[in-house]
Amino acid sequence: QVQLVESGGGLVQAGGSLRVSCADSGRAGSNYFMAWFRQAPGKESEFVASITWNGGVIRYAGSVKGRFTISRDNAKKTVYLQMNSLKLEDTAVYYCAAARSTPTAWSTRGSYDYWGQGTQVTVSS
Numbered sequence: 001q002v003q004l005v006e007s008g009g010g011l012v013q014a015g016g017s018l019r020v021s022c023a024d025s026g027r028a029g030s031n032y033f034m035a036w037f038r039q040a041p042g043k044e045s046e047f048v049a050s051i052t053w054n055g056g057v058i059r060y061a062g063s064v065k066g067r068f069t070i071s072r073d074n075a076k077k078t079v080y081l082q083m084n085s086l087k088l089e090d091t092a093v094y095y096c097a098a099a100r101s102t103p104t105a106w107s108t109r110g111s112y113d114y115w116g117q118g119t120q121v122t123v124s125s
Helices: none
Strands: 004-007 010-013 018-024 033-039 046-051 058-060 068-073 078-083 092-099 119-124
Touching (some): 018 033, 018 119, 046 068, 046 078, 058 068
Parallel strands (some): 010 119
Antiparallel strands (some): 018 078, 033 046, 046 058
């Protein structure tokens, strides 16, 4: 069973940095395909980044490429999202997601089997 718990959200000024984490507190192994999504108020959920179980393949949404970095520590069963040069439009609830197998539609919510409860990231001017 996978139980994802996000942490590290908060309030940060535009241009600042923040790192959010997603820990799997369940008994499952660490070889899940992982991703971050976000949802801003009044907007649809948006893919942010994904990473394969061994970190070999990483993908980013165009809106965050060059500013965000996804990584994972399988020994700790934790996935991270380092967010730099934050913009007002990065304000959203950030969710991590896990897939039992590598999806072909990795940017689609329906490809993931498990979700965390989300952590709020607010960027202020």
